[in-house]
Amino acid sequence: MTWTTRPRSEYGDLAAIRVGGGEAVLLLHGVGLRAEAWNAQIDALAEKFDVIAPDMPGHGESTPFERATALADYSDRVAAAIDRPVWAAGHSMGALIALDLAVRYPDRVRGVAALNAIFRRSDKAAAAVRARAGSLDGVSPVDPSEPLSRWFGDVASPEAAACRSWLGSVDPAGYRTAYTVFAHDAGPSDAELLSLKRPSLFMTGAAEPNSTPAMSEAMARLAPQGRALVVEGAAHMMPMTHPGRVTEALSALFEEGAA
Numbered sequence: 407m408t409w410t411t412r413p414r415s416e417y418g419d420l421a422a423i424r425v426g427g428g429e430a431v432l433l434l435h436g437v438g439l440r441a442e443a444w445n446a447q448i449d450a451l452a453e454k455f456d457v458i459a460p461d462m463p464g465h466g467e468s469t470p471f472e473r474a475t476a477l478a479d480y481s482d483r484v485a486a487a488i489d490r491p492v493w494a495a496g497h498s499m500g501a502l503i504a505l506d507l508a509v510r511y512p513d514r515v516r517g518v519a520a521l522n523a524i525f526r527r528s529d530k531a532a533a534a535v536r537a538r539a540g541s542l543d544g545v546s547p548v549d550p551s552e553p554l555s556r557w558f559g560d561v562a563s564p565e566a567a568a569c570r571s572w573l574g575s576v577d578p579a580g581y582r583t584a585y586t587v588f589a590h591d592a593g594p595s596d597a598e599l600l601s602l603k604r605p606s607l608f609m610t611g612a613a614e615p616n617s618t619p620a621m622s623e624a625m626a627r628l629a630p631q632g633r634a635l636v637v638e639g640a641a642h643m644m645p646m647t648h649p650g651r652v653t654e655a656l657s658a659l660f661e662e663g664a665a
Contacts (some may be wrong), residue, residue, distance in 0.1 A: 409442050409568035409646075414467050418487025421467035422460035426452030428518070430490055431660060433459040436498030436522075437584045438573045440466035443497070444651030444664040454620055455660060456494070460484065462500070464580015471593060474583050477591050488514045493660045495519035497645050498617065499588040508582060508606070509598045515606035517631075522617040522642055525593035525625050531616060532592075539589035544582035548573050556616075557642045565646040593621070599628035606632040607659045609652070611640030 464470030466617030
């Protein structure tokens with residue numbers, strides 16, 4: 407799989423990769439990355455769907471916020487671009503945005519897939535991620551070594567190299583804003599999950615230490631139409647490292663819902 411930069415078009419006030427036709431599928435990436443993190447899924451899903459993969463504000467080619475303090479700021483900006491109902495899939499922080507869209511804008515979301523989403527971090531994990539956010543000054547270039555170590559360990563790969571490039575080129579202020587929001591968000595509440603009256607997939611890797619299988623399984627139990635899927639051998643960067651399994655699961659969700 408190659409992670410070549412693709413052309414963008416306008417999606418509301420966001421820059422987005424858009425290909426294919428049919429029902430709309432929205433793919434939302436995580437902090438520090440860009441729409442190309444979904445490259446493997448974009449081409450496969452575009453055979454049946456209108457695939458829209460925007461850059462998060464302050465990432466890729468999307469302009470940053472003047473000020474953002476909560477996850478809702480991100481989901482509201484995405485919601486403003488949605489002109490017809492979508493299937494929303496997100497990874498990491500993108501998963502939290504997708505879930506927030508499904509809860510707060512149910513008329514715009516047919517169903518949701520939350521990949522590597524956090525839910526009720528432990529006190530230790532919450533303190534660690536907030537400390538990382540607090541160390542960012544929003545001016546210095548992002549040091550990719552720490553996130554790459556968490557995501558890939560010491561194994562070199564085209565996926566790790568692509569993430570190194572994206573992290574190294576992301577706007578420091580946009581990264582700090584997004585990471586701070588992500589660090590202080592605990593994931594969806596029980597009440598929000600119980601209100602989620604849409605087909606819902608909660609998917610993570612068996613080797614994921616932060617967005618753990620237990621988190622995905624707990625969310626799936628609360629969501630009325632929820633189900634959990636754990637991918638053996640996968641960790642945090644599952645859409646890139648296990649693209650076939652992720653594409654298969656997303657395709658099944660979208661096709662079953664459209665039937």
